[in-house]
Amino acid sequence: MKKITFVLAIILSAVPFVCSAQELSLTLDDAVSLALRDNRNVMLKAEEAKKAKAAILEARASLFPALNVSGGWSDTRGLYSKDVSAFAGQAQVKQTLYAGGKIINAIKAGEYAYTASEAALDKAKQDLVLSVKQAFYALMLGNELVSLNKGILDNTKEHIDAARARYKAGQASESDILRIESSLSGVTRAYTAAQSQAEAAAAMLRNLLYLDNEIKITPAAKFIYEPRELAYDTAFLKAMESRPEIRQIEAQRSAALKNMEAAKAGTRPTIYASWDYYARSTALSGTAKNPNDYNIIGITVSWPVFDGWLTRAKIEKAVIDLKEAEILREKAGKDIALDVKTAYLDLKDSIAKMKSAADEAAVYKDASEVVRKKFESGIASLLDLRDALLSYSVSLFNQSQAIYDYKIAQARFDHATGGI
Numbered sequence: 001m002k003k004i005t006f007v008l009a010i011i012l013s014a015v016p017f018v019c020s021a022q023e024l025s026l027t028l029d030d031a032v033s034l035a036l037r038d039n040r041n042v043m044l045k046a047e048e049a050k051k052a053k054a055a056i057l058e059a060r061a062s063l064f065p066a067l068n069v070s071g072g073w074s075d076t077r078g079l080y081s082k083d084v085s086a087f088a089g090q091a092q093v094k095q096t097l098y099a100g101g102k103i104i105n106a107i108k109a110g111e112y113a114y115t116a117s118e119a120a121l122d123k124a125k126q127d128l129v130l131s132v133k134q135a136f137y138a139l140m141l142g143n144e145l146v147s148l149n150k151g152i153l154d155n156t157k158e159h160i161d162a163a164r165a166r167y168k169a170g171q172a173s174e175s176d177i178l179r180i181e182s183s184l185s186g187v188t189r190a191y192t193a194a195q196s197q198a199e200a201a202a203a204m205l206r207n208l209l210y211l212d213n214e215i216k217i218t219p220a221a222k223f224i225y226e227p228r229e230l231a232y233d234t235a236f237l238k239a240m241e242s243r244p245e246i247r248q249i250e251a252q253r254s255a256a257l258k259n260m261e262a263a264k265a266g267t268r269p270t271i272y273a274s275w276d277y278y279a280r281s282t283a284l285s286g287t288a289k290n291p292n293d294y295n296i297i298g299i300t301v302s303w304p305v306f307d308g309w310l311t312r313a314k315i316e317k318a319v320i321d322l323k324e325a326e327i328l329r330e331k332a333g334k335d336i337a338l339d340v341k342t343a344y345l346d347l348k349d350s351i352a353k354m355k356s357a358a359d360e361a362a363v364y365k366d367a368s369e370v371v372r373k374k375f376e377s378g379i380a381s382l383l384d385l386r387d388a389l390l391s392y393s394v395s396l397f398n399q400s401q402a403i404y405d406y407k408i409a410q411a412r413f414d415h416a417t418g419g420i
Contacts, residue, residue: 022214022215022216023215023216023218024211024215024216024217024218025217025218025219025220026136026217026218026219026220027219027220027221028132028133028136028219028221030220031132031136031205031209032129032132032133034209034210034211035128035129035132035208035209036125036128036129038209038210039128039208039209039210040210041124041128042121042124042125042128045117045120045121045124046121048117048120048121049114049117049118049120049121051117052110052113052114052116052117053114055110055113055114056107056110056111056114058110059103059106059107059109059110060107062096062099062103062106063096063103063107065093065094065095066092066093066094066095067091067092067093068090068091068092068094069089069090069091069092070089070090071087071088071089071090072087072088072089073085073086073087074086084282085282086280086281086282087279087280087281087282088278088279088280089278089279089280090276090277090278090279091276091277092274092275092276092277093274093275094272094273094274095272095273095274096270096271096272097271097272097273097299098269098270098271099265099268099270099271100264100265100266100267100268100269100270101261101262101264101265101268102262102265102266102268105258105259105261105262105265106258106259106262108254108255108258109255109258109259109262110255112251112252112254112255112258113251113252113255115247115248115251116247116248116251116252116255118247119244119245119247119248119251120244120248122244122247123244123245123248126244126415126418126419127415128208129411129415130411130412130414130415131208132205132208132209133407133408133411134408134411135201135204135205135208136205136219136221137404137407137408137411138197138201138204138404139198139201139202139205139217139219140219140221140222140223140404141201141223141400141401141404142194142197142198142199142200142201142202143198143219144223144397144400145194145197145198145397146191146194146195146198148194148393148394148397149187149190149191149194150191151390151393152187152190152191152390152394153184153187153188153191155386155387155390156180156183156184156187157184158383158386159180159383160177160180160181160184162383163176163177163180164177202216202217205217223399223400223403223404223407224403225354225403225406232340232341232344235340235344235413235416235417236336236337236340236341238417238418238419239336239339239340239416239417239418240333240336241418242417242418242419243332243336243417243418244418245332245336246329246332246333246336249325249328249329249332250329252321252325252328253322253325253326253329256318256321256322256324256325257322259318259321260315260318260319260321260322262318263311263314263315263317263318264311264315266304266307266310266311266314267304267311268303269301269302269303270301270302270303271299271300271301271302272299272300273297273298273299273300274296274297274298274299274300275295275296275297276295276296276297276298277293277294277295278293278294278295278296279292279293280292280293336416339416340413340416340417342416343409343412343413343415343416343417344413344416346409346412346413347406347409347410347412347413349409350402350405350406350408350409350410351406353402353405353406354399354402354403354405354406356402357395357398357399357401357402357403358399358402360395360398360399361392361395361396361398361399363395364388364391364392364394364395365392365395367388367391367392368385368388368389368391368392370388371384371385371387371388372385372388
């Protein structure tokens with residue numbers, strides 16, 4: 001909590017600068033903190049949790065005595081031989097002694113409903129964190145793709161210039177120039193498409209963070225592989241313990257049980273004690289007041305004999321809610337198992353792809369070093385060196401894309417196992 005507060009303090013202190021420069025550099029932790037603070041879906045779920053907590057207080061109110069006070073004053077003129085003023089006041093204290101279990105079960109149902117709303121809030125946070133990670137990594141990869149395509153575009157233009165120079169020297173034909181120039185349009189389209197993809201990822205991230213469209217987000221991160229141990233059995237057990245869907249469904253099932261018990265109370269008696277105090281006085285014009293105060297203490301028993309099958313309908317509805325909760329619990333268990341298994345296999349596959357991409361990058365790095373030595377010895381041209389360096393850049397992008405796939409798979413695996 002202290003770390004998040006510190007991060008938010010840094011971000012908030014940078015707001016004036018952001019407004020003027022229209023650029024914001026964010027780490028992944030910064031982006032997640034902003035999203036959890038400002039995202040409207042999370043805020044709505046938090047308000048629903050507060051509403052569920054208030055419902056508990058509403059149900060508990062029936063445990064306390066109720067006090068009602070009423071009073072009135074009237075002044076009658078012209079009707080009698082003398083004018084009459086009258087005052088009447090009443091105070092009532094009423095305490096429920098027994099309600100057939102309706103109050104207690106309503107309170108318990110409210111508490112379980114609050115637990116379910118908290119679980120729904122946690123799920124909204126986990127879904128949001130996954131979406132932020134996906135958009136953040138997509139923006140990182142998109143920026144690298146833009147840079148790579150810009151390098152390919154510049155390299156293609158250099159090849160066109162070199163071909164034209166060879167053509168003037170009689171070392172290349174016109175068809176060689178046309179062939180290279182025809183590839184320029186495709187390279188330009190790829191560069192434009194990469195820019196559009198990066199902007200789409202940035203727009204998605206801005207939407208999740210609720211930032212203005214004018215703000216340019218710069219991810220302050222690099223694609224780095226961080227190895228971790230994988231164990232499916234442990235991951236599945238963790239998911240069954242940590243996934244908020246499980247807690248939410250269990251709470252909904254418990255709430256349905258309590259609502260059913262509360263509905264059954266409709267056929268049971270209600271007993272409450274009451275104390276009423278009455279104060280009345282009448283005064284005739286020119287005479288003194290005549291007080292008339294008294295109080296009544298009593299116990300009332302109310303037992304519904306027939307309510308038009310209202311209670312039976314409430315019980316049937318509660319039974320259906322309970323069956324639905326049990327079906328959802330069984331379905332959630334199978335869905336979570338499939339989710340964890342899929343995420344686990346994707347993560348393993350992404351790790352294998354990273355190994356292949358790293359080996360490929362090592363090959364192109366070695367090839368570029370060979371061409372560099374040839375260039376320094378005068379055997380290779382500057383364009384040959386740039387071609388080799390560009391090929392190495394492509395292999396590095398492929399490695400970044402493999403790490404991107406791993407990061408996305410890791411985020412989905414964490415989400416599947418109930419982590420944020």
